[in-house]
Amino acid sequence: MEKIIISGGKTLSGKIRISGSKNSALPILAATLLSKNKIILKNIPNLSDSQSMLKLLESLNSTILQTKEFIKIKSGQPESCVASYNLVRKMRASFLVLGPLLARYSYAKVSLPGGCAIGARPINIHLECLKKMGVNFEIKDGYVIGKVEGLLKGAEIKMPFSSVGATENILMAATLANGQTVIKNAAIEPEISDLANFLNAIGAEIYGIGSRTLKIIGKKKLIGGKFSVMPDRIEAGTYILAVLGCKGKIKLTNLNIDLIKHLINIFSSISELHFKISKDKTMLEVLCMKRVKKNLKIKTDIFPGFPTDLQAQLMAAMSISDCKTKIEETIFENRFMHVQELIRMGADISLKGSNAIIVGKKKLNGAEVMATDLRASSSLIIAGLMADGLTTINRIYHLDRGYENLVEKLSSCCAEIKRI
Ligand code: UD1
Numbered sequence: 426m427e428k429i430i431i432s433g434g435k436t437l438s439g440k441i442r443i444s445g446s447k448n449s450a451l452p453i454l455a456a457t458l459l460s461k462n463k464i465i466l467k468n469i470p471n472l473s474d475s476q477s478m479l480k481l482l483e484s485l486n487s488t489i490l491q492t493k494e495f496i497k498i499k500s501g502q503p504e505s506c507v508a509s510y511n512l513v514r515k516m517r518a519s520f521l522v523l524g525p526l527l528a529r530y531s532y533a534k535v536s537l538p539g540g541c542a543i544g545a546r547p548i549n550i551h552l553e554c555l556k557k558m559g560v561n562f563e564i565k566d567g568y569v570i571g572k573v574e575g576l577l578k579g580a581e582i583k584m585p586f587s588s589v590g591a592t593e594n595i596l597m598a599a600t601l602a603n604g605q606t607v608i609k610n611a612a613i614e615p616e617i618s619d620l621a622n623f624l625n626a627i628g629a630e631i632y633g634i635g636s637r638t639l640k641i642i643g644k645k646k647l648i649g650g651k652f653s654v655m656p657d658r659i660e661a662g663t664y665i666l667a668v669l670g671c672k673g674k675i676k677l678t679n680l681n682i683d684l685i686k687h688l689i690n691i692f693s694s695i696s697e698l699h700f701k702i703s704k705d706k707t708m709l710e711v712l713c714m715k716r717v718k719k720n721l722k723i724k725t726d727i728f729p730g731f732p733t734d735l736q737a738q739l740m741a742a743m744s745i746s747d748c749k750t751k752i753e754e755t756i757f758e759n760r761f762m763h764v765q766e767l768i769r770m771g772a773d774i775s776l777k778g779s780n781a782i783i784v785g786k787k788k789l790n791g792a793e794v795m796a797t798d799l800r801a802s803s804s805l806i807i808a809g810l811m812a813d814g815l816t817t818i819n820r821i822y823h824l825d826r827g828y829e830n831l832v833e834k835l836s837s838c839c840a841e842i843k844r845i
Contacts, residue, residue, distance in 0.1 A: 429818040429832065431809035432841040433791055437673035439838030443661045443680055444470040444829040445654040449616040451518040452593040453623045453654060454478040457498045458485065458525035459600060460627050462649030466496045469654055473825045477516045481508055485522065503530070510536040510567060516826070520548060521590060523571065524598035527560055533571045537564070546757075550591040554582045558595075558602055579604030579643050587612040587637070587727050593620055600629040602643035611639045614728040615684065619655045626650045658684050660828060662691070662735045663803050665711050667835070669698055670742035670811040674712045675838050682706040691731050694721060716785070717746040724753040737763045737804035744772035745811055746785030754779045763801035766794040770808050770816070791816040799827045806831065810840055 445468035455478065457464045469475055479489055479496070485508070486501040506526045513519040513536035526533035538548065552562050552569065559578040560571045579602045582595060592612040597620070599606035611617070613635060621634045627650040630642040661677050665688060668675055680688075682702075688709065689700050697717050701710040721743065725733040733756035743750040744767055754760050761781060764774050770792045773784040791814035796802035802823040809816030821844070824831055832844050 426819065427821055427844055429806065429809075429821050429824070429842060429844050431791070431806070431816045431818070433789075433810050433812040433814065433816060435671065435810070435839050435841055437668055437671045437675055437810075437838045437840060440676040440678060441664055441834045441838060442678045443656045444468075446470070446616055446619065446657040446659075447472055447474055447827050448589075448614075448657075448659070449619040450475055450654045451478050452521050452597070452616070452620045453652065454482060454498070455518075455521040455525055456597050456620060456624060457482065457487065458500050458522060459529055459597060459624075460647040460649060461500060462627075462647075464498050464627060464649050465651040466498065467494065467651070467653040468656075469496050470657065470829045472827060472829055473822065474516050474518065474827065477512065478518065481512045481519050481522060484509070484512060485526075506530050506533045508533075508535040512536075513538055517546065518590070520551065521593055521597070523551065523569065524555065524594035524596075527555065527571050527573055528577055528598045528601035531573045531575065534568050535571075537567050537569055550585060550588045551594050554584060554591055554595045555598060557582050558598060558606070575603075577602035577643075579606040579641075581607045581609070583609040584611060586610075589614050589617065592617055592639075596621060596631070596639060596641065597624070599641035600624050600631070600644060600647060602641070604643055606641045606643065608639040608641070609637065611637055612727065613637060615655060615658065615687070623652045626652050656680050656684060658687060659732060659734045659800075661688055661709070662732065663738050663807070663828070664834075665692060665698065666735065666738040666742040667807050667810060668711045668713050669695065669717075670745065670807045671840075672713055672715075673838070674710065677709045677711065678707065680707055680709055685709050687729060690729065691735075694723070717743065717748050720748045721750040723750070725756050727756070733757055733760060734800050736760060737800045738807050740764070740774065740781060740783055741767060741772075741804040741807040741811070743783050744774065744786060744808065745789060748785050750783040750785070752781045752783065754781070762797040763804045766797075766801070766805055767808055769794060770812055772808070788813055790814055793817040793819070796820040796823045799823050803828060803831075806835075806842075810835070810842070
């Protein structure tokens with residue numbers, strides 16, 4: 426089993442190129458099922474999650490060519506529209522093939538994703554909304570089987586909660602539906618806008634991109650095209666929090682101004698973090714030299730709030746500080762798996778329901794720890810970089826799901842980190 430070993434306590438300094446967004450790449454890859462034409466995608470991050478989605482597409486008769494610069498995909502008619510348990514259990518985002526398969530083939534059999542380390546994560550909203558478009562669902566032997574007579578019907582859909590995945594599934598389905606679909610209370614995460622822009626680039630007609638109301642005029646077919654996936658704001662946020670934890674100065678490149686503004690905004694209550702935007706607005710310099718002094722209260726929320734995907738990393742970074750930090754997790758019910766591991770490294774964290782209180786310490790100590798999910802793993806990386814002595818992180822396959830070249834990127838910023 427591979428491990429990561431970190432010799433902590435180094436100040437960070439250097440430049441990191443931010444990769445393409447995982448949470449944008451996965452739905453966009455699923456959306457290639459909507460067209461029979463050639464699609465060329467750039468800036469797809471080389472992650473195990475991207476490979477899992479590509480394997481799933483191949484199992485559905487897509488022909489895929491991967492090069493360093495781009496991925497070319499041509500989706501053929503599948504023998505059976507089945508996303509098997511073996512592929513879906515590895516990655517919940519596999520459930521995003523449901524909408525495209527129903528839209529194009531009027532049938533889909535997709536394994537139920539089940540719970541995961543961060544919570545139950547039901548799919549009721551996906552199914553309720555697709556039912557409004559004429560789909561009949563049956564749950565059998567651990568699979569969701571969806572059928573529709575002919576084409577999906579355009580519908581007016583008010584989402585009970587702005588679920589990211591459900592918005593994506595309905596949006597994709599609606600592009601080939603008969604008539605117009607309006608999605609109200611849609612999620613507005615930037616990755617959804619990226620998906621909508623991609624769909625428009627291959628012939629869809631979507632209006633209201635970036636707003637809570639999306640209007641989609643169904644088309645008879647979608648065409649081919651080229652698209653470059655947006656940068657990963659969670660990866661960028663993770664490196665910002667590494668600077669907050671370790672101190673130092675790094676430049677994050679390959680960003681865009683909207684993401685830069687969002688990142689500066691979510692960290693605005695931490696006055697010790699300083700930001701400088703490059704003239705061309707694609708690079709963000711992050712500087713932090715002092716420990717945080719003022720007590721902090723942060724609540725995770727849907728976009729544009731503080732992302733739940735950065736909660737664990739924030740907790741690690743704040744575990745060395747001169748203040749108390751209160752973090753409330755409002756999106757997932759069980760997203761505190763990293764806490765016990767951080768405590769083993771000397772952090773002072775107490776949990777009460779969905780709240781965590783972190784009392785800043787002067788130092789953390791290196792330890793052998795276990796990664797439990799993707800973002801929990803990156804919080805342990807940050808803690809290891811901050812701690813005195815050696816930290817060994819086990820089960821690092823979680824990190825490979827969401828961070829491209831993490832060890833290389835951090836090493837280039839003076840961190841002592843290696844994979845063995
Ligand atoms: C996506 C992201 C994930 C991020 C999350 C919240 C991808 C591949 N993953 O996950 O990294 O942490 O958004 O920003 O983009 N819910 C229901 N019923 C449903 C759907 C969701 O109750 O049918 C609940 C979930 O259990 C969870 C909350 O809604 O508590 C948010 O889930 P959702 O927005 O759907 O997140 P995902 O799309 O799973």
